[in-house]
Amino acid sequence: MSIGNLTKKTILSQANEAKKAAKSLSLLSSKEKNEALQKIADEIEKEASFILQENKKDLKIGRERHYDDAFMDRLALSEARILSIATSLREVTQLHDPVGDIIEEWNLDNGLHVKNIQVPLGVIGMIYEARPNVTVDATGLALKSGNAIVLKGGSSALYSNKALVSVIHQALVQTSIPTEAVQFIATADREITEQLFTMHHYIDVLIPRGGRSLIETVVKKATIPVLETGVGNVHMYIDEHADVKKVISIVVNAKTDRPAVCNALETLLINKTWFQRNKELLFSELKKCNITIHGDQVVTHHLPEALTATETDWAEEYLSLDLAIKIIGNVEEAIEHIDSYGTKHSEAIITEDPQVAKQFMQEVDAAAVYHNASTRFTDGGALGFGAEIGISTQKLHARGPMGLPALTTSKLCLSGNGQIR
Amino acid sequence: MSIGNLTKKTILSQANEAKKAAKSLSLLSSKEKNEALQKIADEIEKEASFILQENKKDLKIGRERHYDDAFMDRLALSEARILSIATSLREVTQLHDPVGDIIEEWNLDNGLHVKNIQVPLGVIGMIYEARPNVTVDATGLALKSGNAIVLKGGSSALYSNKALVSVIHQALVQTSIPTEAVQFIATADREITEQLFTMHHYIDVLIPRGGRSLIETVVKKATIPVLETGVGNVHMYIDEHADVKKVISIVVNAKTDRPAVCNALETLLINKTWFQRNKELLFSELKKCNITIHGDQVVTHHLPEALTATETDWAEEYLSLDLAIKIIGNVEEAIEHIDSYGTKHSEAIITEDPQVAKQFMQEVDAAAVYHNASTRFTDGGALGFGAEIGISTQKLHARGPMGLPALTTSKLCLSGNGQIR
Numbered sequence: 001m002s003i004g005n006l007t008k009k010t011i012l013s014q015a016n017e018a019k020k021a022a023k024s025l026s027l028l029s030s031k032e033k034n035e036a037l038q039k040i041a042d043e044i045e046k047e048a049s050f051i052l053q054e055n056k057k058d059l060k061i062g063r064e065r066h067y068d069d070a071f072m073d074r075l076a077l078s079e080a081r082i083l084s085i086a087t088s089l090r091e092v093t094q095l096h097d098p099v100g101d102i103i104e105e106w107n108l109d110n111g112l113h114v115k116n117i118q119v120p121l122g123v124i125g126m127i128y129e130a131r132p133n134v135t136v137d138a139t140g141l142a143l144k145s146g147n148a149i150v151l152k153g154g155s156s157a158l159y160s161n162k163a164l165v166s167v168i169h170q171a172l173v174q175t176s177i178p179t180e181a182v183q184f185i186a187t188a189d190r191e192i193t194e195q196l197f198t199m200h201h202y203i204d205v206l207i208p209r210g211g212r213s214l215i216e217t218v219v220k221k222a223t224i225p226v227l228e229t230g231v232g233n234v235h236m237y238i239d240e241h242a243d244v245k246k247v248i249s250i251v252v253n254a255k256t257d258r259p260a261v262c263n264a265l266e267t268l269l270i271n272k273t274w275f276q277r278n279k280e281l282l283f284s285e286l287k288k289c290n291i292t293i294h295g296d297q298v299v300t301h302h303l304p305e306a307l308t309a310t311e312t313d314w315a316e317e318y319l320s321l322d323l324a325i326k327i328i329g330n331v332e333e334a335i336e337h338i339d340s341y342g343t344k345h346s347e348a349i350i351t352e353d354p355q356v357a358k359q360f361m362q363e364v365d366a367a368a369v370y371h372n373a374s375t376r377f378t379d380g381g382a383l384g385f386g387a388e389i390g391i392s393t394q395k396l397h398a399r400g401p402m403g404l405p406a407l408t409t410s411k412l413c414l415s416g417n418g419q420i421r
Numbered sequence: 422m423s424i425g426n427l428t429k430k431t432i433l434s435q436a437n438e439a440k441k442a443a444k445s446l447s448l449l450s451s452k453e454k455n456e457a458l459q460k461i462a463d464e465i466e467k468e469a470s471f472i473l474q475e476n477k478k479d480l481k482i483g484r485e486r487h488y489d490d491a492f493m494d495r496l497a498l499s500e501a502r503i504l505s506i507a508t509s510l511r512e513v514t515q516l517h518d519p520v521g522d523i524i525e526e527w528n529l530d531n532g533l534h535v536k537n538i539q540v541p542l543g544v545i546g547m548i549y550e551a552r553p554n555v556t557v558d559a560t561g562l563a564l565k566s567g568n569a570i571v572l573k574g575g576s577s578a579l580y581s582n583k584a585l586v587s588v589i590h591q592a593l594v595q596t597s598i599p600t601e602a603v604q605f606i607a608t609a610d611r612e613i614t615e616q617l618f619t620m621h622h623y624i625d626v627l628i629p630r631g632g633r634s635l636i637e638t639v640v641k642k643a644t645i646p647v648l649e650t651g652v653g654n655v656h657m658y659i660d661e662h663a664d665v666k667k668v669i670s671i672v673v674n675a676k677t678d679r680p681a682v683c684n685a686l687e688t689l690l691i692n693k694t695w696f697q698r699n700k701e702l703l704f705s706e707l708k709k710c711n712i713t714i715h716g717d718q719v720v721t722h723h724l725p726e727a728l729t730a731t732e733t734d735w736a737e738e739y740l741s742l743d744l745a746i747k748i749i750g751n752v753e754e755a756i757e758h759i760d761s762y763g764t765k766h767s768e769a770i771i772t773e774d775p776q777v778a779k780q781f782m783q784e785v786d787a788a789a790v791y792h793n794a795s796t797r798f799t800d801g802g803a804l805g806f807g808a809e810i811g812i813s814t815q816k817l818h819a820r821g822p823m824g825l826p827a828l829t830t831s832k833l834c835l836s837g838n839g840q841i842r
Contacts, residue, residue: 023784106805112794114804121816122786204816219644225817226646246839253841361834363444365543373533373837382842383535383833384527395542395625395830396646397818409816412804413782416794418667420674421803 008195014183015150015202018123021181022148026120028176030097033144036175037093041086043171044136044164048082054163055132062156070260070319074130075157085136088387092140095386098405099146112416118408120146122204125196126389127152127218129210132160138207139168139182141389145407148181150203152196154210155188162186197222209390212317227397227406229390232262232345233317234375237334237360239351240271244278246372247350248285253374254348256289260319262391263346263378267314267324269334272298275327279303291323298327314341331356335363342366344393346375367393367400429616435604436571436623439544442601443569447541449597451518454565457596458514462507464592465557465585469503475584476553483577491681491740495551496578506557509808513561516807519826520567533837539829541567543625546617547810548573548639550631553581559628560589560603562810566828569602571624573617575631576609583607618643630811633738648818648827650811653683653766654738655796658755658781660772661692665699667793668771669706674795675769677710681740683812684767684799688735688745690755693719696748700724712742719748735762752777756784763787765814767796788814788821 044051055077062072103116124147128134135153142149153161165184172179187193197206197218206226208218219226236254238247254265275282275298283303286293293299294309306325313324314337328334331349338347348370349360357371368378380388380401388401398406465472476498483493524537545568549555556574563570574582586605593600608614618627618639627647629639640647657675659668675686696703696719704724707714714720715730727746734745735758749755752770759768769791770781778792789799801809801822809822819827 027783108798108803108805112798223640225815227817243839249839249841257842357836361836362448366832368833368835371834371836373835373840374842376842377529377533377835377840378833382529384529394646396648399831400833410820411787412789412799412821413792414789414794414798415778415782415792418664418670419794419798420670421678421795421797 008192011185011187011192011195012199012202014185015123015196015199017180018148018150018183019202021178022120022122022146025143025148025177025181026099026122026146028146030099032176033097033146034093036172036177037089037140037144039175040136040140040168040171041089043167044082044086044089047163047167047170048079051082051160051163051167052077052079055160057159058132058157065156067156071130071156075132075160077132077160081133085133088133088137089140092144092387095144095404097144097146098408103410108419110416110419112414112419115413115415116410117413118405119411121407121409123148123150123202124407125150125152125199125203125206125224127193127196127206127208127210127214129154129214130156132157132164134209135161135164135184136168137387138209138389141387141404141407143177143181145404147407148183150183150185150196152185152193158186158188194221197224200224207390225397227390227392227402228394229392229402230262230345231317231343231393232264232378232391233267233315233341233343234263234265234346234348235267235269235334235338235342236265236348236350236375237331237338238268238270238274239331239349239353239356240273241353241356242271242274242350243352243372244281247278248282250348250350250372250374251282252285252289254376255291255323256321257374257376259321261376262317263375264319265323265348265375266317267326267341269326269328269337272327272329286323289321291321293323293325295325296327299325331360335360338364338366344395345391346370346378348373348375367391429613432606432608432613432616433620433623435606436544436617436620438601439569439571439604440623442599443541443543443567446564446569446598446602447520447543447567449567451520453597454518454567455514457593457598458510458561458565460596461557461561461589461592462510464588465503465507465510468584468588468591469500472503472581472584472588473498473500475580478580479553479578486577488577492551492577496553496581498553498581502554506554509554509558510561513565513808516565516825518565518567519829524831529840531837531840533835533840536834536836537831538834539826540832542828542830544569544571544623545828546571546573546620546624546627546645548614548617548627548629548631548635550575550635551577553578553585555630556582556585556605557589558808559630559810562808562825562828564598564602566825568828569604571604571606571617573606573614579607579609615642618645621645628811646818648811648813648823649815650813650823651683651766652738652764652814653685653799653812654688654736654762654764655684655686655767655769656688656690656755656759656763657686657769657771657796658752658759659689659691659695660752660770660774660777661694662774662777663692663695663771664773664793665702668699669703671769671771671793671795672703673706673710675797676712676744677742678795678797680742682797683738684796685740686744686769686796687738688747688762690747690749690758693748693750707744710742712744714744714746716746717748720746752781756781759785759787765816766812767791767799769794769796788812
């Protein structure tokens with residue numbers, strides 16, 4: 001099988017096929033779409049050993065290239081992970097299909113009937129990194145919401161993704177969904193990939209999912225609208241009147257439950273009075289969890305083993321058991337720091353003072369703001385939305401966890417009997 | 422008064438001032454915002470002669486530069502137009518303020534309270550052309566929805582816009598809204614202006630309003646999300662089973678009522694059987710309205726005085742009393758033509774066959790699709806939304822006429838008592 005041997009012309013024709021498939025896909029019933037997802041899930045389980053065999057090729061190349069453990073873990077599939085991919089697909093069949101929902105319906109005085117309905121976006125361009133499960137998760141959500149999808153996964157997962165897409169196609173031929181609705185861009189050539197970013201006429205939206213540099217590249221080079229996802233430089237402000245027990249439990253949960261995900265805590269901003277009272281307990285609890293502290297001068301003065309935080313510590317996600325800590329005077333300073341360094345994902349305050357909490361919740365600009373809870377709840381599953389295609393950190397179209405409705409748009413349908421203006 | 426003497430640094434500090442003002446503006450009540458709009462309306466009426474005097478300077482320069490009549494008309498203000506600008510502002514005070522509306526509210530099983538509320542976008546960057554009224558209309562809608570605004574109008578209207586903004590500022594000092602919430606970029610230097618397009622940290626959305634080239638420049642150069650507006654290459658398909666009286670009345674209305682607006686008809690696609698039966702009547706009615714026909718070979722064969730349509734005729738808006746006509750075989754060909762040349766604004770079918778109408782409405786991809794009515798209804802006022810900041814021709818965030826809700830986003834507010842995951 002040839003890998004990565006693509007030209008701009010091939011990509012253009014793939015995008016065109018997706019656009020054509022999107023049209024017929026947009027007319028299918030929920031039942032037809034659910035049956036197709038079910039069939040994909042079945043086929044993935046049946047072909048588990050083929051998928052694992054192809055995944056091994058990626059893992060071998062990955063080891064040769066000395067990717068780090070975290071990266072290799074994201075790349076690796078197993079029987080259990082394949083089962084979980086299939087299970088997720090079956091869960092998507094249970095979600096409400098927003099396509100065809102009537103958003104609003106009314107008559108003008110002249111009798112013109114206006115109906116605003118939810119319709120699929122059309123063609124989704126999904127640009128992602130190592131995780132092969134995204135190939136199937138994104139496909140499931142796209143198809144369920146009546147969209148075609150053009151997949152461009154990381155080149156490190158090329159064998160795994162090709163295998164998964166061939167299994168998806170094998171399933172789709174048995175269903176009402178045309179196989180052309182799922183296109184896979186099999187190249188490691190960046191220049192070719194970037195052609196996708198300006199294919200307005202064929203692709204309706206680009207969703208980059210991965211690290212900051214991937215997302216910034218897409219935003220910079222795309223002329224197609226982009227749904228930015230995922231970068232979460234998450235802060236928590238510990239107010240003077242924060243309950244110590246809540247602080248310890250929430251900080252430990254937000255930092256250590258899954259440090260590599262985007263809703264994990266990255267920077268603690270601590271009120272100086274609270275810090276004076278509770279620093280020993282806090283430091284000892286963080287130490288128990290093997291958290292490495294990067295502190296400002298006040299912190300390093302009290303905890304000489306802490307590393308000195310630099311500009312990078314405030315600006316970047318760690319995605320590891322590292323935590324930046326800054327001691328500040330009040331909630332206004334917290335809001336200002338978040339304005340400068342936040343990525344508009346999830347931000348929290350811990351306090352027993354409702355006025356200060358209110359000010360923080362109102363003034364902090366983010367997809368999700370928390371009072372006295374862990375930021376780990378910014379997640380489609382945890383909030384009850386079902387599976388998500390990403391967590392939007394931008395303000396247009398969709399903010400926070402994006403489920404099926406984020407993959408639709410609206411259409412005004414006006415029916416008359418000769419109305420003119 | 423110095424005009425157009427700006428640097429990148431000045432623009433950056435203006436954007437920064439807007440961002441700061443947006444924070445306090447987002448906390449104001451509807452009452453405070455309405456009072457401010459009322460005050461601006463009063464002040465504009467009071468300063469009408471000053472505004473007209475400054476507008477005359479732009480008109481003089483425009484005549485020297487030999488701008489065409491349509492352009493000069495868009496640029497010109499009059500007592501009546503100034504009154505109408507003030508009236509529009511007062512109408513905006515009557516619209517529902519979406520800020521603070523609860524979109525959804527629920528509790529998780531663990532007691533965490535989740536509230537999804539509507540909040541302002543923050544700072545809107547408005548890029549527009551000759552019409553000075555956009556300066557006030559856009560400001561009114563932005564402020565009412567709690568947003569700061571950075572205005573960059575066409576350089577041909579520089580004196581008029583500066584006058585209007587100074588009057589707006591004069592009004593705002595008497596209100597709760599900081600004057601910094603309305604920033605005007607007083608430059609004719611494109612390179613300086615384009616700096617705005619990448620000021621992520623300060624501007625939340627760019628709204629270009631004007632011709633295709635303005636919009637394409639913004640889309641291409643911006644890294645800030647763009648709400649595309651306005652370009653409407655509007656088609657109407659006359660089906661075999663179209664009622665002749667409806668066709669004549671709807672076509673004449675859609676083409677001639679206001680040919681320069683974006684929901685005006687540009688291309689007629691006519692079923693060949695209908696055309697054979699009704700061509701004489703159609704041509705004679707179009708002639709009565711002084712419409713210039715650009716036809717395909719079939720049309721020019723039957724109407725030698727018609728111009729021969731070229732690729733440009735199918736692809737571009739005329740915005741004048743010109744009309745492209747193509748004779749086709751069926752609704753599928755109509756849909757295909759619209760897929761190739763449409764701008765996803767407004768598209769219509771005239772037919773008495775409900776099946777064909779249904780197919781057209783379902784398969785055509787546009788903000789508004791019509792059956793047996795004029796496309797002139799794609800308009801915030803006509804549909805009952807109130808004033809609009811533009812008509813979105815894209816699929817993300819807002820589609821069709823964009824009123825106040827399009828200038829807001831959502832924010833998840835989560836309140837707990839120590840919940841962790």
